[in-house]
Amino acid sequence: MGTLHRGKQSVAFDQHPAILASSAIAGKKEQEGPLSAYFDYVSSDTKFKQKSWEKAECKIQELALDTARRKAGIQNQEIDALYAGDLLNQCISSSFAIRDTGVPFFGLYGACSTMAESLCLAGMAVNSGYARIAAAMTSSHFASAERQYRFPLNYGGQRPPTAQWTVTGSGCVLLGQREAGPFLNAATIGTVVDYGIKDANNMGAAMAPAAYHTLRAHFDDLRLTPADYDLIVTGDLGMTGKEILMDLFRRDGVSIGGVYNDCGTMIYDLEKQDVHAGGSGCGCGAVVLCGYILRQMAKGKLKHVLFCGTGALLSPLSTQQGESIPSICHAVSIGVERR
């Protein structure tokens, strides 16, 4: 049996799982941003007609899975494995969203790296024949996250400039074997990186070193350079984290600025939408990938994209106990061609 392991942290998808379909569901604030044309469904009702924000977040995962399935023309019974997780305690958005589907389910917790983590694992499942079709999914919701991680919304707490705005949205990708792309070509699995940042209102700074470590490993393990991609995109570093990541590479004498962007700075108009350092949350990377990026690939405007999900693995309790913020970044190489 051959090995698919590469270097320190990477794997090769030698069977190149294909993206059969993807979906992006978003909320009101995301609709008001520059990427509104790329979402499959948007609602101006923050509760998506449900009784609570948590039930709303569950609902948007249901919508994401249904929409992706409809686009691919497949039934729930055809999905052999679904990998999903979210930010809510005990990941209830995911578990409750899929409880009536009968789809074999692996629950994940990767904080905001979950879109990339689930893609890595779903890619592995399809690449090796554990699943004929596998799904990768995640979500976040501004209001459910805010009251769980920070303050009741009514409190009206002031936010520092480094704070980010949790995206209300869900993305789902269906993978299978197909002649047409885009394809998953490789992935780099993240390690937990902790530079000692303790400010839960500056998660970009906490996550940027994790992104740096994973990107370095990706280039080293697979003998690639930033120039091998037309877009390297992190999930939700925001303005602060984006600057730090570019600076970390600059110290190595590597410029990534020409091909690098961050979903958290792409999803909102940072000048006009009062989101401070940008978007965050599992849904941020998910809807930018599943909505905007994959559509650009379908149009041929992007050929090879390195999608890097970034997650801050803190909890309110770990912060209360004086802990720093360990972070992780998983990277998935997606191409319109196999390579």
Place this chain on the structure above:
Amino acid sequence: MGTLHRGKQSVAFDQHPAILASSAIAGKKEQEGPLSAYFDYVSSDTKFKQKSWEKAECKIQELALDTARRKAGIQNQEIDALYAGDLLNQCISSSFAIRDTGVPFFGLYGACSTMAESLCLAGMAVNSGYARIAAAMTSSHFASAERQYRFPLNYGGQRPPTAQWTVTGSGCVLLGQREAGPFLNAATIGTVVDYGIKDANNMGAAMAPAAYHTLRAHFDDLRLTPADYDLIVTGDLGMTGKEILMDLFRRDGVSIGGVYNDCGTMIYDLEKQDVHAGGSGCGCGAVVLCGYILRQMAKGKLKHVLFCGTGALLSPLSTQQGESIPSICHAVSIGVERR
């Protein structure tokens, strides 16, 4: 490329990943129970010399990984992928435990099914060559779980007879390619099953239907019967859930009683230890598998074991919002011989 998918929910490990080593770390109450001789390390200090129960739970995962590594004679750098999760919000026990290891990490949330979920995924990684050595790990802690899910311990809330006692413990399994077993031979991935149970003090009843569904799928998918195992063991159904599971099979005209047991009823002396319906928590199945069962396999007293991790996917918030308790069960077939 061949498929490893079998039937509706199962996969075959055709390369038969071997268990290189396992470890079981436990607390005071577990030490007082009938399996105390099978743990690698026990502490009568509920805080394991840490400043909080949460830090203690993190510490026992560190101990579990270190102990398993030492037994296998390998370094952190040799582990290509680690799959772990726990019950604490945002799975902080796992993320914090491995932050200094540099091991590529997939965070999971499968509630108390995590030992089986992590074994499934680590097995897939080794079987297909994504990882040369992979680790599966989980933990729970009575005191950290109690104050997160229920009441402050000082409150002294009364517990109904169906309530279970969260095990303080952590288990870790290292998988690799080796001639000597025990081996992972197959796995059945759970679907989310919800029979409408809403009583968070009766999780055995909520989880038993999930165990039933996964076991039925396992036997159907792989054309096996209960007689193909000398032990079928669920993670933490406790007395109530155990009776319900046996009853569900009885209705099908199938008797599993001869080979069936539940880790939650094995780990404590239910007569003397005042644990009501038995043990629960991710650590329950983990320490019984990694401590007792794998030692029995090493001695040749057990040949083929079906380990079924059972998880209740609720959160305190979902209960407060009137939701029922969706549950899941993942099953891993472990044998001293390949089959």
